[in-house]
Amino acid sequence: MPDRALEGIRVIEFTDETGAYCGRLLADLGAEVIKVEPPGGGRLRHARPFVKGHEGDPNASLAFWAHNTSKKSVVLDLETPEGREFARRLAEAADAVIEDNPVGYLAERGLGYEQLRAANPRLVYTSITGFGQDGPHAGWAYSDIVGQAMGGIMTLAGEPADPPNSIYGRQADVSASIQAAQGTLIALLHAEATGEGQLVDVSAQEALSMAQETAMQTWDFQRRNRVRTGELGMLPIPLPATGVAKCKDGYVSLYILAPAGKELPDLVDWMREKGLQGPLDDEPYRSIVGKLNMAWLTQLMSDPAAAGEVIPHLPVISKTILDFFATMTAREAYEEGQHRQLLIGIVSTPKDIAENAQLRARDWFVRIESPLGDSIEFPGPPYRLSETPAVIARPPRLGEHTDEILAALR
Incomplete structure (x- = not known):
């Protein structure tokens, strides 16, 4: 051989x-x-x-x-x-x-x-x-x-x-x-x-x-062109715990609403341990956080009346989460978040890749x-x-x- x-x-x-x-x-x-x-x-x-x-x-x-x-x-x-x-x-x-x-x-x-x-x-x-x-x-x-x-x-x-x-x-x-x-x-x-x-x-x-990926099939089967969605993704609204969050020394990418890993209440538990949960223990935020994930949001968006009651509260939830991540370094956010099985990744620079512990x-x-x-x-x-x-x-x-x-x- x-x-x-x-x-x-x-x-x-x-x-x-x-x-x-x-x-x-x-x-x-x-x-x-x-x-x-x-x-x-x-x-x-x-x-x-x-x-x-x-x-x-x-x-x-x-x-x-x-x-x-x-x-x-x-x-x-x-x-x-x-x-x-x-x-x-x-x-x-x-x-x-x-x-x-x-x-x-x-x-x-x-x-x-x-x-x-x-x-x-x-x-x-x-x-x-x-x-x-x-x-x-x-x-x-x-x-x-x-x-x-x-x-x-x-x-x-x-x-x-x-x-x-x-x-x-x-x-x-x-x-x-x-x-x-x-x-x-x-x-x-x-x-x-x-x-x-x-x-x-x-x-x-x-x-x-x-x-x-599915862009060509979207046209084939729906006669609809897929378009740029940027940070918002497929749902046309800013979503809490989804997208890029600024840390002390860089950025992390969050996708905690995705059907993988632990969910948003687990992130809020972490925030609560640090005393940084802000208004998320209060209503209506507490109830929204308890069920906020991609499956629930997708269903919600098909009901304009129900969506109208929830969407105005999302910016407060988002800001509280972003303020939390701004208190730590990107590595701290990534490593502790992964320890808690939350879907968080460092937005790596070339220097980060060169120093990455897994690759090393x-x-x-x-x-x-x-x-x-x-x-x-x-x-x-x-x-x-x-x-x-x-x-x-x-x-x-x-x-x-x-x-x-x-x-x-x-």
Whole structure:
């Protein structure tokens, strides 16, 4: 049994921003992923932020690091006959090719699926584009923000009064890469069983549309567009103990009215222990608190008369709860709340993640060599395999393996 899940698999990667994370997922699992880069490096090599003091260095882009661990780097100019020839020979001998170029770009250079499979029928060829290999939008320009917009996520992100929001990070690119890695692995299993490779056609628009959850079904079955709800959620009123609460040093997220964990009376018990229950022991607040949860609220909202008697009292309950959380740190609120089985989470900053006791206890962070030569701490893999674990190695320096790999082809 191999020490790594994908040990012995060779992948040739012609990707930049959209598909690089796909290659990283395979490389961390043990595949030999050879990244073919243009002279000077691609866009991601030059993307901010950089390691402090190394601005503009193609080996110091944190964005590149995050998407390119455990790979090898070969510099080839695909606009030259020699570069195309070396790339073709590498690809024809591979188990898989990953590419995220515009439709037809590699085929025009002799590196398309049909051209390569003629020499290697077992080849798995994964193409990651904005809109897929066919259809009226196949050749349209794409970037991550276009993927977020066309995938439907932006219209659901933010407050109702806002314009559509893009969500942080390259979420369309990452979603496409995750689906591409999954499709590549399925195709490799098929190739191993049958000797037949195939084309894996991944659309970033389709990959991110999956993250809408029930939004598409709401239109299909109700002919109603889901819209941005922001902090309020599905019910169009501010709800006590639901949403973000400010603490002394940050924020916690509350969802105590949800059908999980203990309920609102248990929170008020905690407040009472601190002498901070305010008017919540008085009527009508005491009676409302005793039955206030999502199921009761949903039923209440179907009865306008009953709702009209309750809703005017909710702001006082909300303010009393928010005042309570303002007396403690976010960590105190989170840890004591979880001890009481209340659904509370810290709104984590990157610093909070780096110091998170759960992640530290599980040794999630790993220490690897930096492409700049020193040692760095890096986020760990997104899964734990007990027998064939993922192992993260540093990202490659630009062209670091060119001589070694091309020498084997000469």
